[in-house]
Amino acid sequence: MSGKSYQFKIVLLGEGCVGKTSLMLRYVQDKFNDEHLSTIQAAFIKKKIRIGSNSVELAIWDTAGQEKYHALGPIYYRGSNGAFLVYDITDIDSFERIRKWVTELKTSLGDDCILCIVGNKSDLEKNRNVPIKEAEEYAKSVGAKHYSTSAKLNQGVNELFLDISKRMIEKFESSENLESINHQSGNSSNKRNTIQVVDDSVVQQEDKKSGCC
Amino acid sequence: MAKRLVNGTDEDFRRIEKDRQEINAAYDNGYSTDTVDSELNTPDLLDRVDKYGFIHNLKLPPQLSDVEQKRNNIEKLREIKWRSMIKDWSKHCVLSKQRYSDKLISRVFKGIPNSMRNVAWYKILDIESQIKAQPGIYEKMKDFARKYSLELRQIDLDINRTFRNNYAYKKRYCQRQRQLYHVLAAYSVYNTEIGYCQGMSTLTALLLMYLSDEEQTFWALSQLMSNIKYSMHGLFKSGFPKLIRYSDKHEMIIKTLLPKIHKKF
Numbered sequence A: 001m002s003g004k005s006y007q008f009k010i011v012l013l014g015e016g017c018v019g020k021t022s023l024m025l026r027y028v029q030d031k032f033n034d035e036h037l038s039t040i041q042a043a044f045i046k047k048k049i050r051i052g053s054n055s056v057e058l059a060i061w062d063t064a065g066q067e068k069y070h071a072l073g074p075i076y077y078r079g080s081n082g083a084f085l086v087y088d089i090t091d092i093d094s095f096e097r098i099r100k101w102v103t104e105l106k107t108s109l110g111d112d113c114i115l116c117i118v119g120n121k122s123d124l125e126k127n128r129n130v131p132i133k134e135a136e137e138y139a140k141s142v143g144a145k146h147y148s149t150s151a152k153l154n155q156g157v158n159e160l161f162l163d164i165s166k167r168m169i170e171k172f173e174s175s176e177n178l179e180s181i182n183h184q185s186g187n188s189s190n191k192r193n194t195i196q197v198v199d200d201s202v203v204q205q206e207d208k209k210s211g212c213c
Numbered sequence B: 001m002a003k004r005l006v007n008g009t010d011e012d013f014r015r016i017e018k019d020r021q022e023i024n025a026a027y028d029n030g031y032s033t034d035t036v037d038s039e040l041n042t043p044d045l046l047d048r049v050d051k052y053g054f055i056h057n058l059k060l061p062p063q064l065s066d067v068e069q070k071r072n073n074i075e076k077l078r079e080i081k082w083r084s085m086i087k088d089w090s091k092h093c094v095l096s097k098q099r100y101s102d103k104l105i106s107r108v109f110k111g112i113p114n115s116m117r118n119v120a121w122y123k124i125l126d127i128e129s130q131i132k133a134q135p136g137i138y139e140k141m142k143d144f145a146r147k148y149s150l151e152l153r154q155i156d157l158d159i160n161r162t163f164r165n166n167y168a169y170k171k172r173y174c175q176r177q178r179q180l181y182h183v184l185a186a187y188s189v190y191n192t193e194i195g196y197c198q199g200m201s202t203l204t205a206l207l208l209m210y211l212s213d214e215e216q217t218f219w220a221l222s223q224l225m226s227n228i229k230y231s232m233h234g235l236f237k238s239g240f241p242k243l244i245r246y247s248d249k250h251e252m253i254i255k256t257l258l259p260k261i262h263k264k265f
Helices: A020-029 A067-077 A092-109 A120-125 A132-141 A158-182 A200-212 B001-007 B010-029 B066-087 B102-110 B114-124 B127-135 B137-148 B152-159 B177-190 B200-211 B214-228 B242-256 B260-264
Strands: A004-015 A042-049 A054-063 A082-088 A115-118 A145-148
Touching: A004 A020, A004 A067, A004 A145, A004 A158, A004 B010, A004 B066, A020 A042, A020 A082, A020 A115, A020 A158, A020 B114, A042 A158, A054 A067, A054 A120, A054 A158, A067 B001, A067 B010, A067 B242, A092 A132, A092 B200, A092 B242, A115 A132, A115 A158, A115 B200, A132 A158, A145 A158, A200 B242, B010 B152, B010 B177, B066 B114, B114 B127, B114 B214, B127 B214, B137 B214, B152 B177, B152 B200, B177 B200, B242 B260
Parallel strands: A004 A054, A004 A082, A082 A115, A115 A145
Antiparallel strands: A042 A054
16 A cells, blocks of 8 residues: 555644744744744645655645634644644633634544644743643543644654644544445445546536527 | 633633733734844844735846836836826715725726725725715724733734745744734724624735725725625624625536536545
């Protein structure tokens, strides 16, 4: 099984100013800027990586953090394969906000989405306000994995993206297997590695033609 | 922050109060020369600033390219036309009837010359009559915000991240940042349905760059939000009704005109 290619969507969620954009820029461009610009609505970057012999294309969606933008969340996280729920380890409020996102993602995406809870700004360890144990236990209780990162010092960022990619591949493969089992028992059509494109616009156009004549 | 107020304990209230005092004091004190900012001390900084005030990574070429030179010449010609148009403003624009001359419209679409933007915006947004109709309101709101606004922390966080690559907003707590703080805070208590919403800082910062005056910027922002012609209120108000409507429309257009692309989403 070599040389597969995957496409995944990851969404970054979390309170304002916890470092969502910084994490993304550190990973994609290996840059860190103390005074970056605040994200309005959302931003989007693609990155291709190789894991073993497989190539993975990540579509990373960065969102605005202010509570008001919470309402737009569903537009951005629909169809996500993975989500980073980012909090600032010095700000307990930002951790509380994570809980809201977790509940919401669980309800709308079910277990299809890999959840990662990310404690960013680990360079400010001396000002830590969120006990690491509590965060880890919480992550475990909701079936997510906990990570500590510092976008500023470039700690744990690559590992974070690599790990989620591996987990998304696993998830994808296991759901494929499930489908092929279904297939063997005759439940599903013969789609496995190919996606069938059903072009119903052609049908529509034909309808139109017959309609106007 | 609003959430904290609803279920707030005494400690939360004390925290908000402390935030408020700290943030107000920081802007009152202004830019401190003690601030360590290695970029500000680089000797070639001014050679990297373009005509709009944006700081580039590389030194700008000492001479303009032919294309830029040509563009500048066109802009100079347009400037003359705009000057005479501003003099005869009532001929070109009757705001009470929302009527604009064809010349004005076509010139706006060609691009308002940079040097004329402040006057043009001032005229088109009808700032003068706004100030006249509501004298003293801005100062009152500014004062009120200082004491009671719940959005100061978010505003401060965002000013720290607004156009920091522009020379005017580069220095923390500098004059421009302070003006921006005042305007956003005042608006957050003036239009309580919006308060402050991320995205407004960039919009207001740009208005302020050209208009320079706090009160004018405040009313320009107010016009963009609530004047029927611009109605940006619905883009920032909670739930973003207008934004969602636009995005639905956009989706419909893609679906109808570019069905193959639409399938990819």
